Amino acid sequence: MIRQSFNRDWTVGPPKDFFNIAPCMEPEPVTLPHDAMIAQKRSAQSVSGGKKGFFADKTYEYVKLFHVPLTYKEKRVTFEFEGVYMNAMVYINGDFAGQHPYGYSNFYIKADRFLKYGEENEIKVVAKSNDDSRWYTGTGIYRNTQIIVSDMVHIALDGVKITTPDITLERAIVNVATMVENEGIHPETTTIVTEIVDSEGNIVATDTAPLTAFPGERLTLRQRLYVKQPSLWNVDTPYLYTCRSKVMLGDNLVDEEIHTFGIRALSLDAEAGLRINGEVVKLRGACIHHDNGVIGAATIDRAEQRRIEILKQAGFNAIRSAHNPISKTMLDACDRLGMLVMDESFDTWTVNKSSYDYALYFPAWWEADLEAMVNKDFNHPSVIMYSIGNEIPENGSPHGAAWGRKLAEKIRSLDNTRYVTNSINAFLSVLDQFLKAMKDHVSIKDRMSGDVNTAMANAGTAMKRAQTSELVTKAVAESFAAVDIAGYNYADNRYVMDRALFPNRVIVGSETFPRDIAANWKLVKENGYIIGDFTWTGWNYLGEAGIGMTQQENLSQGLSGAYPWLGANCGDIDILGNRRPISYYREIVFGLRKQPYLAIERPHYYGNKPTNPWSWSDTIASWSWEGFEGKPIAVEVYSYADEVELLVNGITIGKASTGESNDYKAVFDTVYTPGEIVAVAYTDGIETGRTALKSAGSGLNLKVGVDRTFITADDNDLAFVSISLVDDQGILKPLSDREVTVKVEGAGILQGFGNANPMTEEDFFDNVHSTFDGKALAVIRPTGSGAIHVFVEAEGCPSQVLRIEATDLDNLGGTWNGTNR
Numbered sequence: 075m076i077r078q079s080f081n082r083d084w085t086v087g088p089p090k091d092f093f094n095i096a097p098c099m100e101p102e103p104v105t106l107p108h109d110a111m112i113a114q115k116r117s118a119q120s121v122s123g124g125k126k127g128f129f130a131d132k133t134y135e136y137v138k139l140f141h142v143p144l145t146y147k148e149k150r151v152t153f154e155f156e157g158v159y160m161n162a163m164v165y166i167n168g169d170f171a172g173q174h175p176y177g178y179s180n181f182y183i184k185a186d187r188f189l190k191y192g193e194e195n196e197i198k199v200v201a202k203s204n205d206d207s208r209w210y211t212g213t214g215i216y217r218n219t220q221i222i223v224s225d226m227v228h229i230a231l232d233g234v235k236i237t238t239p240d241i242t243l244e245r246a247i248v249n250v251a252t253m254v255e256n257e258g259i260h261p262e263t264t265t266i267v268t269e270i271v272d273s274e275g276n277i278v279a280t281d282t283a284p285l286t287a288f289p290g291e292r293l294t295l296r297q298r299l300y301v302k303q304p305s306l307w308n309v310d311t312p313y314l315y316t317c318r319s320k321v322m323l324g325d326n327l328v329d330e331e332i333h334t335f336g337i338r339a340l341s342l343d344a345e346a347g348l349r350i351n352g353e354v355v356k357l358r359g360a361c362i363h364h365d366n367g368v369i370g371a372a373t374i375d376r377a378e379q380r381r382i383e384i385l386k387q388a389g390f391n392a393i394r395s396a397h398n399p400i401s402k403t404m405l406d407a408c409d410r411l412g413m414l415v416m417d418e419s420f421d422t423w424t425v426n427k428s429s430y431d432y433a434l435y436f437p438a439w440w441e442a443d444l445e446a447m448v449n450k451d452f453n454h455p456s457v458i459m460y461s462i463g464n465e466i467p468e469n470g471s472p473h474g475a476a477w478g479r480k481l482a483e484k485i486r487s488l489d490n491t492r493y494v495t496n497s498i499n500a501f502l503s504v505l506d507q508f509l510k511a512m513k514d515h516v517s518i519k520d521r522m523s524g525d526v527n528t529a530m531a532n533a534g535t536a537m538k539r540a541q542t543s544e545l546v547t548k549a550v551a552e553s554f555a556a557v558d559i560a561g562y563n564y565a566d567n568r569y570v571m572d573r574a575l576f577p578n579r580v581i582v583g584s585e586t587f588p589r590d591i592a593a594n595w596k597l598v599k600e601n602g603y604i605i606g607d608f609t610w611t612g613w614n615y616l617g618e619a620g621i622g623m624t625q626q627e628n629l630s631q632g633l634s635g636a637y638p639w640l641g642a643n644c645g646d647i648d649i650l651g652n653r654r655p656i657s658y659y660r661e662i663v664f665g666l667r668k669q670p671y672l673a674i675e676r677p678h679y680y681g682n683k684p685t686n687p688w689s690w691s692d693t694i695a696s697w698s699w700e701g702f703e704g705k706p707i708a709v710e711v712y713s714y715a716d717e718v719e720l721l722v723n724g725i726t727i728g729k730a731s732t733g734e735s736n737d738y739k740a741v742f743d744t745v746y747t748p749g750e751i752v753a754v755a756y757t758d759g760i761e762t763g764r765t766a767l768k769s770a771g772s773g774l775n776l777k778v779g780v781d782r783t784f785i786t787a788d789d790n791d792l793a794f795v796s797i798s799l800v801d802d803q804g805i806l807k808p809l810s811d812r813e814v815t816v817k818v819e820g821a822g823i824l825q826g827f828g829n830a831n832p833m834t835e836e837d838f839f840d841n842v843h844s845t846f847d848g849k850a851l852a853v854i855r856p857t858g859s860g861a862i863h864v865f866v867e868a869e870g871c872p873s874q875v876l877r878i879e880a881t882d883l884d885n886l887g888g889t890w891n892g893t894n895r
Contacts, residue, residue, distance in 0.1 A: 075228055075329045080138070080153065080219040081106040081789045089135040089200055101137065105789050105855075106219055109212035110134045111203065112370025112826070113839045118637035124619035125428065126210045127640045133202035134214050140221075144192040150224045150257055151189060152231065156180040156402055157217030157373065158201050165198040175435040177203075177211060178364070178398035179446040182222075182231055204430040208421065209363055210617030210641065212371025217401055218790070226258035227321060228329040230292055232449035234319050236335045237491055241351070246304035246337045248279065252319050253294045256287035263287075265322040266295050270315055278302070278315075306351045307336025307455045309391045312412035314455075334409060336455030342493060342558065344578050348458070348605040356598055357414060357605055358664050359392040360385055360612020360646065361585055364401070367649035368826035368838040369853050370616070375403045375790035377853075380781065382407040384651050385612055389661040394497075394584060394608045397421035397464035399447040403790075408456035416584070416608070417451055418461035418497065419444060423477055425467050441484060448488040459493040460485050461584070465563055469496065470503030475552035482556045496553060497561035497584035500546040500568075507549070508540050541565045547575065554579065559605070561585075566594050569604055583607040587687045588644060588656055592737040595663050609660070610688060614645035614832065623832075624684040624692040638835045644688035648830035650851040651794070656690040659712040662738050669763040670713040670732075670755040671695070677702040677746055694847055696808050697751045697767035707746045712739055715755035715762045723749040733757075773802030774810055778866050778874040787859035787880040792825065795852040795864055795876060799845055808847040814868045815842050816852045821860035821880045825853040856880035 086108065087101030116128040142151070155162065159177030163170070166188035174181040189195055203213040222231070233253035240247040250268050263286045270279040279299040287293055305313040314334045321329040341349045348355050362385075366377040378401055385393065392414035393400075400417050408415050420440070422433040451457040462481040468474025482494045501508070540546060541564075554560040554576075561584030562568060572579060581604050586594055594607045614622075620635025622644025641649065646657035655673035662671065673693035684691060693710055711718045713732040720727040720742045730740035732755070748769040755763045777798040785791045799810045818824045828838040829846035836843050843850055845868075854862060862878040 075331060076223040077220050078223075079789060080221045083140075084108070084136050084138045084215070086110055086134050086136050086214065089133050101135070104136075106215050107217050107372045107374055108136075108214050109216045109370035109372045110201075110214040111210075111212045112372075115837070116638070116640075116835070122205050122207070122428070124634050124636070124639060125205075125208050125617055127617045127619050128637050129210065129616075131203040131205065132213060133200065136199040136201070136215050138197050139194055140197065142189050142191050142193065142195050146189070146223060147191045148226070150226065150228065151185045152222040152224075153183045153185055153197065154180060154220040154222060154231075155183070155199070155215065155217070156219070158199060158215050159203060159211050159213055159371065160206060161202045163200040165200075167196055168198075175439055176432060176443050179443045180217070180402070180450060181446065205428050206430040206432070208427055208618065209615065210365050210371070212365065216371040217373040218375075218403070225328045227254065227256050227262045227264060227287055227323065229253065229319060229321060229331045230255040232452075234317065234331050234333055234453070236317055236333060236453045238335075238337045238339070239491075241304065241306070241337060241339050244303065246301045248299045248301055248315075248317075248337070250281075250297045250299065250317060250319065251294050252297070253292055254285055254287050254321060255292045256289055259289050261286060261288045262323060264328075266297070267318075267320040267322060268297050268299065269318040269320075270299055270301055271318060272305070272315055273313060301337065304337045307338040307409075308350050308353070309355065309412040309414060312336065312410060312455075314409060317453075333453045334406075335453045336409065338455050340458060340492070342580055342605075344580050344603040347580065347602040350458075354602070355391070355414075357392040357582065357607065358390050359394055359416070359583075359606050359608030360390045361394045361396040361608050361610050362613050363396055363611070363615035363617075364398060365616045367614075367616070367651075368828035368851060370826070370838070372825075373401045373403060374792055374825075374855070376785075376792040378404040379407040380651065380792075380794060381613065382411050382413050384647060384653075386411050386413055388612075388646060388653055388657045389664050389666045390612055392416065392606060392608070393612065394418060394461070396585075396611070397497075399450065402450060405451065405454045405456060409454050413456055415451075415454070415457045416459050416461055416495065417447060417457055418464055419447055419481070420462070420466075421464045423463060423466050423468055423474070440481065444481065444484050445488060448485060452489055457492060459495050459559060460489075461495050461497050461561060462557070464497045464585075465499040465502050466496075467502060467505070469498050469553040470500070470507070470549035472552065474503075475556060478553045479556040493558040495559040495561040495582060495584065496557045497563055498550055498553060499563035499585075500550045500565055501540050503553075504540065504545050504549045507545060541567055542571060551576075566590060566597065569597050569601070573601070573603060579603065580605060585610050588646070588660075588690055589687070591660055592663050592734070592739075596734065609646065611642065611645045613647045614642055614649045614830070616641040616649070618642045619832075621686075622688040622690075623686055624679070624682070624689050635833065639833045641832050642688075643832040644690075650796075650828075650830045650849065652830065652849065654690070655693045655695060655710070655712075659738065662712050662714050665714065668714055670711055670715065670718055670753040670765050672697075672751060672753050672765050672767050673710040673712065674699075674767070675708040675710065677705055677707045680706050680708060694808060695767060696806060696847075697748075698770040698805065698807055698809065699746050700809055702746045703748065704745055707744060709742045709744060709751065710739060711742070711753045713753070713755045714738060715757045717756045719754045719756070720744075721752045721754070722747055768805055770801040770805040770807045771803060774807065774870050775800050775802065776814070776866055776868055776871045776874045777804065778864075778876050780864075780876055780878060783877070784879045784881060785856060786883045787821065787856045788883060791856060791880075793822075793854040793856075793862070793878045795854060795866075797845065797850040797852065797866055799848040799868070799871070806848045810848060811845045812868050812870070813842055813844050814850055814866060817841060817865040818854060818862065819865070820862045821858045822854045822856045822862035822878065825855040827852045854878060
């Protein structure tokens with residue numbers, strides 16, 4: 075089977091048909107993955123409004139011309155689309171070839187009956203978005219595409235399933251189920267050769283078996299292979315094996331599929347919780363959306379890999395794909411780096427959350443989309459559980475519970491080696507009943523008005539009280555009974571009480587407020603039945619504009635930020651990939667960082683404390699506040715130690731208790747004095763660490779760096795160029811923001827350019843963009859092999875030039891894994 079990227083040489087433009095011809099708007103050439111939405115001007119009048127960051131919903135037509143050799147007449151040709159948002163309609167040579175409504179699951183188009191052999195062919199994909207989501211989606215063919223060419227006898231698509239049911243220190247049993255399909259007209263007796271290869275390239279197990287494939291049949295061969303002294307996969311030791319599956323006709327190789335997998339065992343109970351290979355693992359989890367910041371929803375491999383690298387460095391060991399199936403590339407990165415995955419299927423079932431969302435298609439398409447998700451995930455050791463939904467309103471009714479059971483059982487029929495969860499917001503599941511019961515309490519009804527997020531935030535103590543009510547307990551009991559792990563969204567106040575009510579229930583904090591991590595993590599550590607916490611969110615994202623805004627930004631808009639708000643501001647990591655102060659705080663809470671951390675509240679807003687439940691204090695790690703000399707300023711110190719001391723220019727400002735009993739945090743009020751601020755941590759009176767920040771001095775310079783200076787000349791590699799404004803000593807100057815111009819010459823293009831400001835009118839597709847807090851990011855995509863020169867300029871700063879080498883993969887040697895060699 076030949077699999078080749080089908081990403082290059084497409085065009086995209088407005089749809090052209092009998093009723094919609096726009097000759098003045100010519101299609102433009104693009105390389106997939108591609109997000110057409112991110113390049114559109116934003117508007118306060120956009121259909122989806124702040125839900126999609128005020129980006130425009132439109133319909134786009136992707137077209138590609140390709141030659142089909144005469145030899146393919148005796149082959150089978152299939153196109154794979156890993157993700158098209160949304161309502162994809164596929165045409166080959168003008169004829170309808172298939173459709174796929176859901177924007178987040180992969181699908182296949184069998185092309186043979188439409189092809190012209192020995193000639194040029196055309197494939198057209200129409201994608202359209204509308205008011206169909208609660209967050210930024212992008213529009214278009216935003217994930218990878220492949221052309222798959224096989225002989226008549228071949229391994230079926232997604233036809234290799236690998237499990238490791240029996241593991242000891244001495245050996246592991248690897249079960250490989252290979253589905254073979256015969257699309258010819260004659261029976262064929264084949265030989266199936268399966269090899270297990272370790273990370274050094276050694277064949278450690280092999281099995282050979284005959285299989286007769288009759289015309290029009292799909293047959294499954296199951297082989298048990300024994301691997302001696304297996305190296306096990308876990309978050310800290312993500313060891314990967316390779317399975318090579320071959321179909322032989324005599325001495326001829328007619329098909330081959332290669333999959334990586336890990337040997338690992340999962341177990342779950344209400345006493346120890348989750349165990350991997352017999353060891354208890356607590357999930358330090360991050361919910362993440364699917365967009366890649368300044369390049370939009372384009373799922374370019376390197377962007378996906380980089381996100382997992384940064385999340386792992388920040389102390390997370392698990393992600394939840396909110397609220398749709400994760401990309402194949404991100405799963406590869408999770409396998410390689412040791413990141414556990416909760417893959418989530420849907421945000422809606424039968425009740426709309428937006429006017430034209432997936433609920434319109436769910437009754438007819440849910441099974442196909444669940445199958446696509448499970449087939450995609452099956453051989454990835456990083457995937458440990460599937461979520462059947464997020465905050466589904468139906469969960470509080472018997473009919474909704476019946477749907478949940480149907481989804482859970484469907485997944486179990488496809489994959490019984492992993493666990494099933496449902497991310498339930500019990501409060502939203504009984505919202506109508508709750509409002510009815512409180513109909514005489516006008517003030518509560520008023521606070522509950524608006525969108526879902528606003529209702530949750532404004533409800534305050536009413537929501538907490540509702541979460542622990544008997545009404546909630548009874549309403550969602552059946553929905554939780556249908557799954558293996560109960561996913562609690564914002565219901566941490568139920569953790570302890572539900573131990574007594576449901577002693578066999580295993581709980582995960584599937585979505586929690588970021589500010590609650592200290593209390594939540596204590597509960598996770600002390601209770602085996604609580605297996606982890608997933609914060610909302612690990613990474614800032616586009617859309618849901620205003621979530622996480624601080625009080626000073628909240629100008630009577632509730633939680634929905636008015637234009638020009640762009641996205642959410644509740645993540646541990648900003649959209650550029652920079653860790654924010656809460657990220658270091660969380661790392662301390664997890665027990666992974668012993669050094670104290672200094673976070674300074676912006677003096678512009680001294681005394682204003684955020685009231686938004688998704689927000690953290692408005693802090694950055696800087697002691698450079700020109701113009702605020704002598705004015706009050708608040709300093710936050712995060713520390714795992716018992717006590718911290720704060721000094722400014724060598725003078726003690728004060729001491730305060732920290733550590734677990736004080737939520738690992740102390741706040742000092744002082745006045746801003748330029749110089750040096752130092753936090754010293756003590757345990758039992760002995761210094762255990764210190765952190766210092768210095769004020770920026772004279773000079774203004776551009777500091778330009780790149781994540782990798784050597785990249786592959788491939789449509790799925792990128793270089794991330796970080797840009798900072800610093801003084802002559804290299805200290806960041808966050809108040810010196812200005813416009814920066816980036817020009818790219820040579821074998822690359824500027825894929826995206828922007829800053830982390832969640833409220834801006836600047837474009838990500840322009841080559842001029844302002845810094846925010848002194849920082850910006852340019853993303854470079856190679857167009858071929860050769861040198862790429864990146865020129866960076868800003869007013870008052872010496873210009874900088876950066877050189878990146880794009881090299882053909884064959885010239886790098888070895889196997890590329892997305893990291894710098």
